[in-house]
Amino acid sequence: MSGSDKRIIFINPPYERISPGYAFIKHITNRSPSLGLLHLAAEVREHGYEPSIIESDILGLDADDVADRVIEARPRFVGITLFTVGVVESSKIARKVKAACPETIIIVGGPHMSSMGQETIERFPEFDISVQGEGEKILVELLHALDRGDDLANVRGLIYRRNGRAVLTPSSVTPNELDELPFPAWDLLPDFPKAYPLAIYDYPAGPVATIAASRGCPFHCKFCDTSTFGARVRFYSPQKVFEMMKYLNSRWGVRHVLFVDDLFLASRLRTTEICNLIVESGLKMTWSCAARVDTVRPDLLDL
Structure with missing residues (x-):
């Protein structure tokens, strides 16, 4: 794996949405994909990166299954969208990936990180970097900075780790237009x-x-x-x-x-x-x- 590797796997992690004993209704529950990940994938593709998407629940994958797919692909970047209910399962994925592919950079974002980003980065060392807020432009800047080896302090809208502590950069401006x-990127979804x-x-x-x-x-x-x-x-x-x-x-x-x-x-x-x-x-x-x-x-x- 090198700086020329432009592959990034976006993950919508597994969530337990159905209470025990009610699995029989799973086939009529919401199975819509993460629209946020579809927007991110489309944006990074415009800038020369090669995204793919894993919709864990829709594919029937647990944390181990997702991690195994990532390990097999060995991408340079992984992006995970986090709601609070999915943090624990996402950390399992990230830990297993890091153990097998320590050079893979784990980037997280989503609603949970926008409200509890610093605490999450400090608590879960397997998450490398957090994108705060609307991520399209921030993520592209981050990927370019990582490719160039630039100081992440110069990229707005991030939380990253330095000497074991979470470092926050100034907030980014949200897209106006x-x-x-x-x-x-609906085309990245199998059987869409x-x-x-x-x-x-x-x-x-x-x-x-x-x-x-x-x-x-x-x-x-x-x-x-x-x-x-x-x-x-x-x-x-x-x-x-x-x-x-x-x-x-x-x-x-x-x-x-x-x-x-x-x-x-x-x-x-x-x-x-x-x-x-x-x-x-x-x-x-x-x-x-x-x-x-x-x-x-x-x-x-x-x-």
Whole structure:
């Protein structure tokens, strides 16, 4: 393995989502892939890296299985998305990979790291570096810095280890122009979209895929974690959202989109523009989203 190795394996680690005794409902639970990893994979590929994705739960893999796949491939980089419920299993993967491939660099990110990044890096030495917040631009800068052997202190938005202690670099600026980001790398998912159904109540006319048409939320509800990651709202343009939907339909046969935005209906005008593009084009797709009740209007429902 050398600095010329551009391979990076992204891992959505195994989670125990089904309580004991309820395994019989597993086939109707949410099996959607990590949209965040699909965005990261697309971005690093634009910059010459060679990503692949392991969706642990969807493939029926436990921590040992995932680690074995990584060890067999021996990539230079591994990226793991972390929710709190997946930290322990992810640490098992990282420890086993590090024992067999100590030169592999383990990079972690995701919601857990945005809220408890320093503590996690200090507690789990098998995690080398954490990317904080929205990771597309930060991760590319990090990979370039590692390729060049640069000091990581010069890369914003990181937590890394120096002499056994976690070092935080200044926060990075979140992307403003979402339209500049490439489409998620759906092509890296085996048997997409058939193998990735949503929960049955979100599956009216599949095949189905998820899209995040915006990031952030204008509200600051105390029970919500959005403020942990920055609540500033940024939107894909209506035309870009429509193009993603058309691409999913023409390339993959997707017939339903679930918008997973923090608040898809944050802009009534923008939502109306998206709906009008769908109606005027005759695109045979349906969509669904979650919303605050006070953002839903009869005229939108009519569209």
